[in-house]
Amino acid sequence: MPVICAETPTAELISAIQSAQNPDGGWGYTGRSSWTEPTAFALLALASGGSLSNPFLQGARWLEQTQRADGGWAPHTSVNISTWVTAPALLALLETDRARSLQSAVNWLLSQTGEESTLVDRIRRAVLGQRLEYGQETTGWPWLAGTAGWVMPTALSLLALEKAELRGRASGTRSRAQQGREFLLARICEDGGWNYGAFQALGYQANSYPDTTGMALLALHGSSSAKVKNAADLAEKQLPNCRSAQTLCWLRMGLAAQGRSPAGAVDCPRDRGKLLDLALVVLTRATEDGRARIWGAL
């Protein structure tokens, strides 16, 4: 894997991604067995070039074959639960029209909510006399069923549902997507960005992070909220402090989604280039120069 820096040509990164593909068509986090998340982002990176090459098609086939009966995806074929990786898998498969119906994946996403916003948990809290805490009245997406909603899976699920609608592959997602946006807007930290979860814990303010802020900005593209504008202002200030390619990429894609083009060159850190890093750098460059939008619109 190449060391990533601002000068690394995109073609070299794509070549490295293709070289890292496993014989079964998928990609791994660390070059071993295939996992759903790196496979999905590798496919999104390859598709951002505009043509669906053989490696892309082989990877898409791997994703199709590993979709579970409930419509979702497990992180790995050895894992027997569908999780948040369904969102990136859906985002990737929506790049091709040869994939079978994806409505089951959309339905799986629509069926997922943070446990704290389920009727059962609300009744439980009412019985115990516990008040709703910060932003818990809104409905996000969990990492996996039975747990709370968090910013990252909510942002990715929002993007996937929007892309499915835009590509004409699903319907009936808009009200759930709106709930997700409200979830994100309700979770903005005091400093203007996003933490992984709530903006407070036990009365203490939580700090925001650049990667979660970037993901939320990406998912809230098109928002006219003043809070989102403030968050984009914060994101621009966070750019120079990003220490890794992944963090920088999410922040840059978030800013691009908000129509921001930060002045001056923003170097990629010299990362060692794990698969996910390479894929995100390719995707970010395509997003910034208008060749790709992860949520599907061009």
Place this chain on the structure above:
Amino acid sequence: MRALLRRRDLISGAAASGLSASACGRQHGPPARVSIIRAAAYTEDLTEKVLGILNEHKLNVRGKRVVLKPNLVEFDPGKSINTHPAVVRAAAEAFRSLGAADVRIAEGPGHRRNTRELAEAAGFCELFPKFDSIFTDLNLDEVSRVELHRPFSRLRELYLPQTVLGADLVVSMPKMKTHHWVGATLGMKNLFGLVPGSVYGWPKNVLHWAGINECIADLHGLFPNHFCLVDGIVGMEGNGPIQGNRKTAGVLVGGGDALAVDATCCRIMGLDPARIGYLQLAQSRGRSDLNDIQQIGESIRTVQTAFELIPEWRSLRLPSLTGGRS
């Protein structure tokens, strides 16, 4: 998977292996032994001190695969959040000098997705020039399914990293800190970092919904023989594990019985271990006794320093430090 577990159990479970005599499960046996060694600063020769602890516990790691599991959570230069890399380096050198065949550092942080970024910010790359070659990101490692037998939590299985499951000895290397959800985070709570984010997300929220104390006790049940080496040189008090304040305790604490090590650390911090939920649970299975611990080196009394507690946890204060008021 079965093979991995058998290997670990065979090596660590049998007293005859000689890996850790004190680490073996004991019922009504001699008291667990826990070392308390003074260490005033990270600039001291910590390798000698760690080696002293390991020798005291008669660890035989010759030819074994050792995984050092520090606690990496966040980077904030003004705070004392992460296990200091100097302590981890000292442990690595000590285990190598004892003949360990392989010493890896492995961690799966619960917040930050980029573990290497976190490790670099925490100073690990500076102290370990070939850090990438000896480090495993447990959040992205290959996993195997492990069944939980008689769990305290509602979890029935966990997917865990093969690097850890295949190790001969896991060394939990936490920072001595207060914790806003469970009172204190020490050797047993540090095992949360073994649970992979790739499967469970960031944070590993499933462990919270299944009961934090219960899950800590369950993980302890999966790795009952891990060795603990606690960085108590500078810990954290108040709203830990991230937003609290630096607290100098000036100690390294080590031993092969995690419950006894955690209980000792609690007492050093001025907390009553009998009021920590996960210690109560772990003790209920009869492997260890919170009140039957042989302290080696310093006594608790000579190093005890009360860590500040947030209001929700003031009831944890040792009665002896409150004049009997709880």
